[in-house]
Amino acid sequence: MSRTIKTQLMKYSRLAHERGLTAAFGGNLSIRRGNLVFIKATGAVMDDMTAEQVAVIDMSGRQVSGVRPSSEYRLHLAVYRTRPDVRAIAHLHPPYSIVASTLVEGELPIITPEAEIYLKRIPIAPFRPAGTEELAEVTSGALQNSDAAIMAKHGIVTVGKTLREAFYKAELVEESAKLWYMGRKV
Structure with a gap:
């Protein structure tokens, strides 16, 4: 099972980088299986992540693998605790979403039918x-009644029952931010 999980993490990490949803060391993905969380290791780069760069921690944050988890592991654990239905998280740094977070307060407007269906709302x-811990707390709070949130001046977090679902929700958030930005009156 862990080989399949690591393969998924590598695939969607590379895809996130290729699609401009993150750059350099930014962002991290995770998958929860039981009491274990598989997450990008600290210092790993999304576009060339290897299986050896997937860290494993338990739900208390204790390191199980030989590599240290991303510094955002607290965020992932807080979301999994807040939302027991979630099995995968995408935390990325897409540019339009970050810019929108500096210009919009409360929630990003929903523009497309797909975003309405799959996201319903995008709190900031x-x-x-x-x-x-403070970032973990405010973000997990924003995700209590939403599958996506933008973290002001930082990035986005989307959740799903699978990593594929969380990833494509992340694309919808960035599309929403881009469309909002392109359509705003300056």
Whole structure:
């Protein structure tokens, strides 16, 4: 099972980079199986991540694998605790979503029928420093009644029952932000 999970994490990490949803060291994906969370290791780069760069932690945050998890592991754990129905998380740094978070308060407007169907709403969580419990708290709170949230000046988090679902919701968030940005009156 862990080989399949690591393969999925590598595939969608590369895809996120190829589609411009993250750059360099930014972003991380995770999959939960039981009490274990498989997540990008600290320092791994999304476009060339290997199976050896997938960290494994338990739901208490204890490192199970030989590699350290991303500094955002607290965020992932908080979301999994808040939303027991979630089995995968995409945390990415797409540019239009980040820009929108500096210009919009509350929620990003939903523009397309697909975003309405699959996302319903896109709350914007207030800024908190990366990797902190505070960021984990405000973001997991924003995801209590939503499958997507934008973190002010930071990026997005989307959730799903599969990594594929979480990933494609991330694309919808970025599409929504791009369309909103292109359509706004300056």
